[in-house]
Amino acid sequence: MNPSCNLFIIGPTGAGKTSIGRRLAAHYGLPFVDLDQEIEQHCGVDVSTVFEIEGEAGFRQRESALLDECSQRPGVLLATGAGVVLAEHNRAHLRERGYVVWLQTTIEQQLERLERDHRRPLLAVPNRHERLQAMAQIREPIYRELADLAVPGEHGSVAAASERCIALIDHHWQRQPTAWPRQNA
Numbered sequence: 001m002n003p004s005c006n007l008f009i010i011g012p013t014g015a016g017k018t019s020i021g022r023r024l025a026a027h028y029g030l031p032f033v034d035l036d037q038e039i040e041q042h043c044g045v046d047v048s049t050v051f052e053i054e055g056e057a058g059f060r061q062r063e064s065a066l067l068d069e070c071s072q073r074p075g076v077l078l079a080t081g082a083g084v085v086l087a088e089h090n091r092a093h094l095r096e097r098g099y100v101v102w103l104q105t106t107i108e109q110q111l112e113r114l115e116r117d118h119r120r121p122l123l124a125v126p127n128r129h130e131r132l133q134a135m136a137q138i139r140e141p142i143y144r145e146l147a148d149l150a151v152p153g154e155h156g157s158v159a160a161a162s163e164r165c166i167a168l169i170d171h172h173w174q175r176q177p178t179a180w181p182r183q184n185a
């Protein structure tokens with residue numbers, strides 16, 4: 001949604017939603033909210049343990065409930081998890097409540113960045129390349145349809161990627177003030 005007072009970051013796992021999102025929040029002076037971290041705080045265990053105990057279905061229910069809550073906060077930068085876009089009700093909240101920025105990446109970049117990362121339960125498989133490809137096939141058309149802005153992946157540092165991202169957002173996002181003055185007050 002444009003204009004909006006919220007920035008919502010979507011995109012594949014390892015695209016930089018969490019790390020770039022944190023920098024964007026600081027730049028725009030918005031509170032940073034990471035949906036996975038919200039789930040972890042709420043459950044008192046990490047995402048992998050939620051998957052272990054409740055399965056993906058349980059995780060998705062928690063993710064949807066917290067997305068509904070967090071996306072209603074006025075004036076936040078919300079970094080989502082890559083699979084949040086799979087449910088239509090989540091997509092509706094994202095579409096209607098914020099300016100949606102899609103961070104793009106390639107499978108090669110994902111493999112490289114996440115090589116030593118074992119905190120993503122859906123990547124705990126023998127063939128990560130195949131898994132990432134299967135995810136991209138399903139999710140990429142959804143990201144494309146949902147995004148207000150697509151940001152191409154960047155080979156450099158997180159800092160450089162964040163700067164490029166800010167330049168694009170500045171050009172396209174019509175930032176709305178967080179609180180409108182009450183009329184006839």
Ligand SMILES: Nc1ncnc2c1ncn2[C@@H]1O[C@H](COP(=O)(O)OP(=O)(O)O)[C@@H](O)[C@H]1O
Pocket residue numbers: 011012013014015016017018019020113114154155156157158161
């Ligand atoms: N140019 C870049 N863009 C995005 N992430 C990068 C880049 N360079 C390195 N990374 C690293 O990729 C890893 C994954 O980033 P993360 O923010 O966790 O992604 P996501 O939240 O989208 O899954 C982090 O360790 C981050 O530092």
Ligand SMILES: O=C(O)C1=C[C@@H](OP(=O)(O)O)[C@@H](O)[C@H](O)C1
Pocket residue numbers: 011012013014017018036047080081082083084119120121122
């Ligand atoms: O691809 C997915 O469905 C998931 C991505 C993760 O977030 P990142 O996109 O930050 O890796 C996290 O929400 C969970 O492990 C499920």
Ligand SMILES: [Mg+2]
Pocket residue numbers: 017018019036079080081
């Ligand atoms: Mg993340």
